Amino acid sequence: MKKRTLVLGASLNPTRYSNIAIKRLRSNGIETLALGVREGRVGNVTIEVEKKLFSDIDTVTLYLNPERQKEYYDYIVSLQPQRVIFNPGTENVELIKKLEDHGIKAEIACTLVLLSTRQY
Template identity: 65%
Template sequence: MKKTLVIGASTNPNRYSNIAIKRLRGREIKTVALGLRKGKVLDVAIDNEKLPYKKVDTITLYLNPKRQEEYYNYIISLQPKRVIFNPGTENYEFVKLLKENNIESEIACTLVLLSTNQY
């Protein structure tokens, strides 16, 4: 399976990013995570540094548009196939930047995509 990077990851089990990590791993999708604090969800370590992950297929965002700004260059540098903007993260400025860099974007819910086999 192709690798997914969850940005805005949390160890809080009530957060959607946490639930997404669990569902991704439940589907045996290789998952890496980036959050404000280090931690772990299942077998996925949450890093708090922007690491140069290799071969990231999908990035799923759990950051509000204002907080995304500091990640623009980082995300583009990883050259993912697509970026998913989950509810509340919609950012048309960033969508435009991604398009200019030949990166697909999708305004969708990772949890819905997974539960409907559209991921």
């Protein structure tokens, strides 16, 4: 598997984009981890509720609005991902600057579109 990805803001609700993204990431053979407010499973992916220090994270894909992201700033940086994808509605200039200051690429995009166009 490639591009180990953390879905931040993961939801158990099958109509939420974070839930759909978990399923699509897995169906594309991408190792997927998930962090949300409720513990559970989406397919074979466990949604964690604790900020675990995962290793070898290539991508963090955000499904949290900018206000909710604030408590995760230092956590995201501590994971040292190659990139953070800001899905529609998650764009955040403050966090983008913090990431860039730490050499982490910030990408304003849609994970689902990137996957469907094979640009992920």
